[in-house]
Amino acid sequence: xxxxxxxxxxxxxxxxxxSSIMKRAIGKGLIDVQFINIRDYTKNxxxxxxxxxxxxxxxxxxxxxxxxxCLKNVSTPSTHKIILTPRGKTYNQEKAKELAxxxxxxxxxxxxxxxxDERVYQYFDEEISIGDYILTGGEAAAICxxxxxxxxxxxxxxxxxIDIESFDNNLLEYPQFTxxxxxxxxxIPDILYSGxxxxxxxxxxxxxxxxxxxxxxxxxxxxxxxxxxxxLIKEIESNTELPKWEKDALTxxxxxxxx
Ligand code: ADE
Numbered sequence: 001x002x003x004x005x006x007x008x009x010x011x012x013x014x015x016x017x018x019s020s021i022m023k024r025a026i027g028k029g030l031i032d033v034q035f036i037n038i039r040d041y042t043k044n045x046x047x048x049x050x051x052x053x054x055x056x057x058x059x060x061x062x063x064x065x066x067x068x069x070c071l072k073n074v075s076t077p078s079t080h081k082i083i084l085t086p087r088g089k090t091y092n093q094e095k096a097k098e099l100a101x102x103x104x105x106x107x108x109x110x111x112x113x114x115x116x117d118e119r120v121y122q123y124f125d126e127e128i129s130i131g132d133y134i135l136t137g138g139e140a141a142a143i144c145x146x147x148x149x150x151x152x153x154x155x156x157x158x159x160x161x162i163d164i165e166s167f168d169n170n171l172l173e174y175p176q177f178t179x180x181x182x183x184x185x186x187x188i189p190d191i192l193y194s195g196x197x198x199x200x201x202x203x204x205x206x207x208x209x210x211x212x213x214x215x216x217x218x219x220x221x222x223x224x225x226x227x228x229x230x231x232l233i234k235e236i237e238s239n240t241e242l243p244k245w246e247k248d249a250l251t252x253x254x255x256x257x258x259x
Pocket of ligand 1 (some may be wrong): 084085086111128129130131132133134135136137138141
């Protein structure tokens with residue numbers, strides 16, 4: 001996947017893309033991220049890319065000419081062109097998946113100052129916002145997009161990590177633990193040591209349902225209520241003693257060593 005980022009501040013991206021998973025993905029040639037300085041496409045004496053809003057008002061507006069010329073130079077007919085703006089459609093995991101699947105080259109314009117000249121929008125395929133808040137510019141939003149799309153590309157992270165993660169079937173991820181067994185009087189649930197993978201998966205799904213219900217009731221409404229999910233919901237709602245499958249997993253489970 002190739003990303004082309006149009007920005008006035010390419011240096012803002014340096015440390016993010018030269019660290020950790022993004023660095024490795026670039027090193028392996030799985031993604032390619034190019035930062036293009038819009039200022040290089042200005043035609044005026046002072047390389048200005050912004051100006052006062054016509055009609056008055058606060059701040060500076062990014063001008064259309066440099067963005068237009070930059071786009072003309074760096075995009076091809078198959079480039080999917082995204083403009084980041086708080087007025088765009090709110091970004092989510094589903095959108096990340098769609099972008100990762102459908103495009104080989106994604107161009108992202110990071111707006112700055114008080115906004116961009118309205119005539120800029122017509123040159124883009126879509127407007128995306130990363131949430132209902134206003135950033136000083138689109139650079140942080142571009143990092144969110146590139147990161148979330150890149151990790152869906154084969155080889156960037158382990159496939160297992162993608163298989164089970166938050167937002168699949170509108171569920172938040174189940175609680176995860178790592179040693180030590182006990183910390184500050186809180187213990188890792190014994191079922192995770194049982195060696196019974198079917199029971200562990202069931203327990204995890206049940207915990208996902210509980211967490212989603214508590215933290216994101218809006219998502220919980222949309223969870224597909226399969227037979228197994230319905231059964232687990234009943235168990236959660238009845239709030240009685242442990243169901244048989246959970247008890248069995250605990251009593252018949254492998255012996256484990258706790259530190
Ligand atoms: N630029 C400023 N705020 C933004 C947001 N919430 N999403 C995308 N781009 C932005």
